[in-house]
Amino acid sequence: MRDVVVVGGGVLGMAVALAAADAGLRVTLVSPGCRTEGAASAAAGAMLGVLGEHTVEDTDPADLEFRFASAGLWPGWLAALAEHTPSPVVLRHGTVVIANLDHPGDQDNLDAIERAAGDLGLRAQRLDPRHVPGLRPAPRHAPVAALACPDEGWVDADAxxxxxxxxxxxxxxxxxxxxxxxxxxxxxxxxxxxxVRLGAGGELPAAQVVLAAGAATGALLDGLTPPTLPAVLPAKGVSMLLDVPVAEQPPMVIRTPNRDFACGLHLVPRAARGLYLGATNRPGPAGGATTDEHLSLLHGLLHQFRTDLRTTTVRETRWGHRPATGDGKPLLGPVGPEGLHLATGTYRNGILMAPAVAAIVTAGLLGEPCPVPHPYAPSRPRLQPDADRLTHLLATGADHMTSVFLDPGGTLPFDRQGQLAATLAALVNLALHPKPDAQTDDLREALRARLNDRPTLEGVCDLFNILKP
Structure with missing residues (x-):
C-alpha cells in the first residue's frame, strides 16, 4: 500500500506529490497527463499575481497576504525543483498594469494595487502610459494610467x-x-x-488521498464530505500563443487590472515559444474555445495593446477549466473521511500558490503544524450572504455584466452604461432579495406606479430613469 495517492497532474498536483515524496512519503501520482485537454495549468499565463490580482473589491487582507507569502516561497521552491530535473525554470520579474477608458473600474483598481503595494512593502511606480515598452494601442483605446510593479513575478508555464x-x-x-x-x-x-478506483478499472490502495484534480475535484467529492462544503465549479479560460519574434516581445508582463469577472487582458513574453495572450473567463460546463472568446481576446489585443500584431500568426489556442469555489476561496487541507486532503479551488492563482499549497498539504499528510497560515480550511461553513452583501454583490456584478455586454468594441452615450448596470442590479435584486423590506417595497411600488401611468412600451423603456446609479 502506498502512503498517499495524489489525484491530478497539473502544477498543484505535481507540486504536492514532489513535496510529499521529498518528506519521505511513498507517492502515487495519478493523471492522464499535465497537458490533457481542458487542464488549467497548460492554458495559464503563469503570472505570479500578488498585486495584479488585487482589486478595489478585495477587502479581505488574508487573500493578499497569502498570495504575498506564496510568492516569497518561489525562489527556494524552484531551487529544490532543480535538484530533481535538468529542465530549468527561470523566475522573472516585472509587470506593468495599465488602465484605459474601455473599462471604467480600471483606474480604481490601479489605485487599489498601489495601496496594496505600499502595505506589503513592494515597489510600485506610476509611469507615463505613453512610455510603456512594447505597448502600441489604437488611439481611442490608449491607457490613461500605468503602474510599474517591478517585484511582480512570472514564469513560463510550459517550462x-x-x-x-x-x-x-x-x-x-x-x-x-x-x-x-x-x-x-x-x-x-x-x-x-x-x-481510489481508476477510470480504466482496478483500485489503488493508499492510507491517504489528495484531490488536486482542479475543476474535476467536485465530482470526486460527491457523497464523501459534508454538504456545507463550498462547491468546486469550472471556470473556463481561453488564451493564445502568438508568433511574435523575441526581439518584438515586451520585456515584462503587460496587463490590465482584473475586469469582467476575469483577470483582464495580459501579454506574457515566452521567448522562442511566442507571446502569450490571455485570458477570458466563462463559468459553466466543459467545452473548448468559442468564436466569441477568440474575438474578445483579439479585439482587446489589437486595440488596447498592439495594433502592429494585426497580421500576426496565431500559433495555438489553449483553454482550461480553472477550479473556482462557491465562495471564491481555495480548499486546502484535510476534510471529510480520515485521510482525505484537498488542494483545489485556487481559481486564477493555482500556479502562484503552488509552493505554499504543497507545503500546507504535505504538513497535513504528516500530521504536522501548518507551515503557512491561511483561512482556507475546507471545513469552513458555506457562505450565506446577508441582504447587504447580496445587494453589493449584485451591484458590482451588474457593472461587470454590462461591460461584458458591450465588449468587444461597444460603447453607450452619456452615462447609459451606469444606468444599464443599475437597472440590471435593481431588477435582479428585486427577484432574489431574501425578504421584503422598506427599500425593495418602495422600489417595487415605484415601478408599478410608472407602468400604471404608462402601460406602454415607452413606459417600460422609461424605467431606467427610476433605477438610477
Missing part, C-alpha cells in the same frame, strides 16, 4: 510543467499512473479513505 513532469518521473519515491480516477474508496463505515 514549469516540463520541469515538474520530469521531476515527478525521476523521483525515486513517486510512481506515476497515466489514468483518471473514477472515485475515492472508503472503509465500510465511511470513516476513512482506503484509496
Amino acid at each position: 514549469l510543467l516540463d520541469a515538474l513532469d520530469s521531476a515527478s518521473v525521476r523521483h525515486p519515491r513517486i510512481t506515476t499512473v497515466s489514468d483518471t480516477v473514477r472515485r475515492v474508496t472508503v472503509s465500510p463505515d465511511g470513516s476513512r479513505v482506503t484509496g
